[in-house]
Structure formats: structure tokens, C-alpha cells
Amino acid sequence: MPIRRTFTPLALATLMTCGGAHAQETYKLAYIDPLSGPFGNVGEIMLTHVAYAVDDLNNQGGALKGQIKLQLLQFDSKLSAQESQSAFQSAVDQGAKAIVTGGSGSSVVAALIQAANRWNQRNPGKEVLILNHSSIDPELTGKACSFWHFQTEANTAMKMKAIANFVKKTPEIRKTYLLNQDYAHGRQWASYGKQLFALARPDIQFVGEALHPIGRVKDFAPYVANIKAAGADSVITGNWGQDMTLLLKASAEAGENLRFFNHSAGSMPGTVAAVAATGTGQLTWVAEWHPGQAGTPQVDALAKAYKARTGKDFLSPRMDLTPRMLVAAIDKAGSTETVKVARALEDLTFDSTVGPVRMRAEDHQLLLPQVVNTIAPVDGKSVRVGWEGTRYGFRTEAAYSGNELAQGTECKMQRP
CATH class of the missing domain: 3.40.50.2300 (Response regulator)
Incomplete structure (x- = not known):
């Protein structure tokens, strides 16, 4: 079974925010990426970016004008397709409606997409999205594209x-x-x-x-x-x-x-x-951006706030925008129902910190x-x-x- 990680202070703060809002619904998303082994440090950086965005979104009221708060679960993929699929099952058993992943490599993300395809076919009404922030195999939005998968990074x-x-x-x-x-x-x-x-x-x-x-x-x-x-x-x-x-x-x-x-x-x-x-x-x-890049005031402001909150350097606008695009799609759909959210993500234009980006409907490839x-x-x-x-x-x-x-x-x- 995958190891369910102890929450970072930032992620824990997100959960505490959710727990205190009894009148609100909770939308669960699960982070599945390497948190141990030779690439564990990379996975931790990615997790901190995602957790910061989730926490910031909750501080702004969450989704649907304050009706929905986000809860971030986290699992260690151990850079393994088998471990990731076990983590997927644990996540959906706990009620996750979206999986945030990408740092385990394209083969692992492909396995997660296949797991989502099978689960969604067998469990109508309980469908799950795969939000991929870093695995850039063009096949994932090409021959192997899936309605349930969205890629928020430029491909290879x-x-x-x-x-x-x-x-x-x-x-x-x-x-x-x-x-x-x-x-x-x-x-x-x-x-x-x-x-x-x-x-x-x-x-x-x-x-x-x-x-x-x-x-x-x-x-x-x-x-x-x-x-x-x-x-x-x-x-x-x-x-x-x-x-x-x-x-x-x-x-x-x-x-x-x-x-x-x-x-x-x-x-x-x-x-x-x-x-x-x-x-x-x-x-x-x-x-999509590099530290010290000229002419990027929005990223600079985000990086400053991120450093103040986490004590770490900000590295990746696309990881930050991934949960933000999800919330934008929930708001657009007026619902947390997965099929409706997926349709809202299609062709969604989002004003990100690196400028307007668009999720191409035909293959779910973000153009950034x-x-x-x-x-x-x-x-x-x-x-x-x-x-x-x-x-x-x-x-x-x-x-x-x-x-x-x-x-x-x-x-x-x-x-x-």
C-alpha cells in the first residue's frame, strides 16, 4: 500500500480551514507524486507549490462563492506505477474527485490515467479527474488522450x-x-x-x-x-x-x-x-517562467507571498495554476460534478500569472x-x-x- 504522508504545515492549515467550515462542502483532491527516494526532494517542492495554491484558494473562499472548500490529500508514488495505482485507489476510497500528479514520469501518469479510465467507467457519478502538471509525453494528449486527463504543462x-x-x-x-x-x-x-x-x-x-x-x-x-x-x-x-x-x-x-x-x-x-x-x-x-525573469510582476508578487508563507523559493507557476484552474472550472460549471467540471475545463481561458493560457478542448493540452x-x-x-x-x-x-x-x-x- 502507498504511504499516506504526514501533512506539511501548509497542507495541514488547508485541512484545518476546511474542518472549521461546517456549512461548506469539501472537495477532495489528492497529490500523488514521489515523496521519498532519489527524487523525493523534487516531489516535496511540487507538493509545496500545490498546497500553497490550495491554501490560498481556501483563504479566498474556495469555490462556488464560498460554498466549497478544498482538502488536499497526499500520497507517495515512490516513482512506481504500481504504487501510484494503489495510491489512486486509496484516494478515491477517501472521496477524492481529482488527482494532481506529474512528477513521477509519463509512464506512471499514463498508469494513473488508465486507472481513472477504468474507475470512471465502472463508477458513474463518482468519476475522477487527472490533472498533470509535469509529465510531458505528447502521447498523453495524443493517441492516448483521455477525457479525464488534463495537462497543465507544455509537452515535449x-x-x-x-x-x-x-x-x-x-x-x-x-x-x-x-x-x-x-x-x-x-x-x-x-x-x-x-x-x-x-x-x-x-x-x-x-x-x-x-x-x-x-x-x-x-x-x-x-x-x-x-x-x-x-x-x-x-x-x-x-x-x-x-x-x-x-x-x-x-x-x-x-x-x-x-x-x-x-x-x-x-x-x-x-x-x-x-x-x-x-x-x-x-x-x-x-x-513557462524562470526566477529573475524581467517583466513578470504577477509572478514576482506570487513568489514573494509564497516565500513569506512557506520559507521556500517559488519555482513553478504551472503547479500553482493547476488547482486554480480546477476551481475556475468548478465555478464555470456551477457544480463539483466531475463530468461537468471536465467540460468546463475544455477550452477554458485562464488569466494566469504568466498571462492568459488556454486548455485546448480537442486534446486537453494547455497552451502556455x-x-x-x-x-x-x-x-x-x-x-x-x-x-x-x-x-x-x-x-x-x-x-x-x-x-x-x-x-x-x-x-x-x-x-x-
């Missing part, structure tokens, strides 16, 4: 298109190596990297490719040696968590000054510190902006804020709207 193809657009204007990138975790997302990051880099820059040479076990490599020196022997100047890698920080460490120890192209590792704990510790290498990544940025030394101009106690922060390279990055879809949505 969208992110790689943003990076490829930047690489098109970066002639010093000539020889690229592909090193990725051996699971669905890692293989897709490599595949889309090949396709979209080649379209953007037909002159780029792909000089090697390798996959490695996720979360199990302790020393990346042999992989870095192979990259060096191939003569690469850059690496397309979907690594995250300790797999990214250890790769950066090994590269620096080998004296390599490689450029790494990644999806979200810059926001993961320890990544900036790993770059700053050596002063070598460059990590270019893409997200993406900013390509590089970890670099603070210079007071292009890099304004140091991160993780270092003199390194984030330099904006390029920004694209969700519509600019939108891809076609093979989704053939089956609606109830």
Missing part, C-alpha cells in the same frame, strides 16, 4: 520546438550528443531533439547517443568520457533531479565546457549550485508560454538574481507564446 514537442528555434540562431552549436534516462520521457526527449534540431539546423551533426537507468547512476564519468571522445560541443538531455546534477558534476570534473539542452532541470534543487560550483558548462532549459533560458553568472543586466545562495541565476534567451509552439494532435477524444 512544444518545449523542444522552443529550444530548436533558439538553436537555429546559435551557430556555435555544431556537434550534439544525446544522453537520456532510459524511460519514455528520456527516449522522447532524444527523438524530438533529433527531429527538431535537424529541421532548424540541417548542418548540426549528431555524434552519439546513449540511454542510462533512471535514478541509478552514481557516477556519470564514463558517459562524459564517451561524449568527449565523440567531439560533442553540446548535449540534448532530458535528465532531471540527481541525474542532472551528477551529470553536470562529472562534466565539470572532466574539464568539459558542454552546453546542455534540457526541459526543466534548471528549476530542480541543486542544479544551479552544481553549475556555480565549477563555473564550467552551460545549462539551457525551457519553462515558454521561455528558453540559460544558467549564467549574475551581471546585474541580463541576469539579475542569484539562486540557491550562489552568484548564478538565469538569462532569458528567447520567449514564445503557447500558440507559437502549439502542435497538431492525433487525439480522438471519447467523451461520455
Whole structure:
């Protein structure tokens, strides 16, 4: 059975708020992501973002003009499809109507979607939504799309298109190596990297490719040696968590000054510190926002309030907006009935802290902006804020709207 976690002070405050409102209904949503093991620190960061948004929503009255309060349950997925499915069953047994997930990887999220599909078919009137904030396999909103699943993060193809657009204007990138975790997302990051880099820059040479076990490599020196022997100047890698920080460490120890192209590792704990510790290498990544980004007053205000409340740095607008979009859909539907809420989420335009975003109805893919940025030394101009106690922060390279990055879809949505 999955471990049901002890609530953080923030999540506990949310529950206390709910418990004191006897005249109000309670809408339960469950957080299912890694809270232990090699990626437990990542899961805790994601949980704190979601819990903050839930608590803030409750402080504003919840949903349906104060009639509904939110209650956040939390479960440790242990980065396992089996554990996640057990957690799903525990969550629905406790009355959860929505699952917030994404940090366990696309294969685990796919298993949760399948569990929701089965449950919803067998239990009409007790349906459950899957709200996916971080697993970015395009298949989840493509061939494997589900009416019950909504993705609040740009998918792999969208992110790689943003990076490829930047690489098109970066002639010093000539020889690229592909090193990725051996699971669905890692293989897709490599595949889309090949396709979209080649379209953007037909002159780029792909000089090697390798996959490695996720979360199990302790020393990346042999992989870095192979990259060096191939003569690469850059690496397309979907690594995250300790797999990214250890790769950066090994590269620096080998004296390599490689450029790494990644999806979200810059926001993961320890990544900036790993770059700053050596002063070598460059990590270019893409997200809906990065700390210190100019011209983002709404995110800046949110980040300040979040830090004051949690004592932690704010990293991810999309995780914060996920429960907020859910409440907006409940308000739009005028109901907590899951089918009605799902229909309200379809084509919902939401004024997020990073600007208006839209949940595309045909495949349930959120269209939100993406900013390509590089970890670099603070210079007071292009890099304004140091991160993780270092003199390194984030330099904006390029920004694209969700519509600019939108891809076609093979989704053939089956609606109830």
C-alpha cells in the first residue's frame, strides 16, 4: 500500500480551514507524486507549490462563492506505477474527485490515467479527474488522450520546438550528443531533439547517443568520457533531479565546457549550485517562467507571498495554476460534478500569472508560454538574481507564446 504522508504545515492549515467550515462542502483532491527516494526532494517542492495554491484558494473562499472548500490529500508514488495505482485507489476510497500528479514520469501518469479510465467507467457519478502538471509525453494528449486527463504543462514537442528555434540562431552549436534516462520521457526527449534540431539546423551533426537507468547512476564519468571522445560541443538531455546534477558534476570534473539542452532541470534543487560550483558548462532549459525573469510582476508578487508563507523559493507557476484552474472550472460549471467540471475545463481561458493560457478542448493540452533560458553568472543586466545562495541565476534567451509552439494532435477524444 502507498504511504499516506504526514501533512506539511501548509497542507495541514488547508485541512484545518476546511474542518472549521461546517456549512461548506469539501472537495477532495489528492497529490500523488514521489515523496521519498532519489527524487523525493523534487516531489516535496511540487507538493509545496500545490498546497500553497490550495491554501490560498481556501483563504479566498474556495469555490462556488464560498460554498466549497478544498482538502488536499497526499500520497507517495515512490516513482512506481504500481504504487501510484494503489495510491489512486486509496484516494478515491477517501472521496477524492481529482488527482494532481506529474512528477513521477509519463509512464506512471499514463498508469494513473488508465486507472481513472477504468474507475470512471465502472463508477458513474463518482468519476475522477487527472490533472498533470509535469509529465510531458505528447502521447498523453495524443493517441492516448483521455477525457479525464488534463495537462497543465507544455509537452515535449512544444518545449523542444522552443529550444530548436533558439538553436537555429546559435551557430556555435555544431556537434550534439544525446544522453537520456532510459524511460519514455528520456527516449522522447532524444527523438524530438533529433527531429527538431535537424529541421532548424540541417548542418548540426549528431555524434552519439546513449540511454542510462533512471535514478541509478552514481557516477556519470564514463558517459562524459564517451561524449568527449565523440567531439560533442553540446548535449540534448532530458535528465532531471540527481541525474542532472551528477551529470553536470562529472562534466565539470572532466574539464568539459558542454552546453546542455534540457526541459526543466534548471528549476530542480541543486542544479544551479552544481553549475556555480565549477563555473564550467552551460545549462539551457525551457519553462513557462524562470526566477529573475524581467517583466513578470504577477509572478514576482506570487513568489514573494509564497516565500513569506512557506520559507521556500517559488519555482513553478504551472503547479500553482493547476488547482486554480480546477476551481475556475468548478465555478464555470456551477457544480463539483466531475463530468461537468471536465467540460468546463475544455477550452477554458485562464488569466494566469504568466498571462492568459488556454486548455485546448480537442486534446486537453494547455497552451502556455515558454521561455528558453540559460544558467549564467549574475551581471546585474541580463541576469539579475542569484539562486540557491550562489552568484548564478538565469538569462532569458528567447520567449514564445503557447500558440507559437502549439502542435497538431492525433487525439480522438471519447467523451461520455
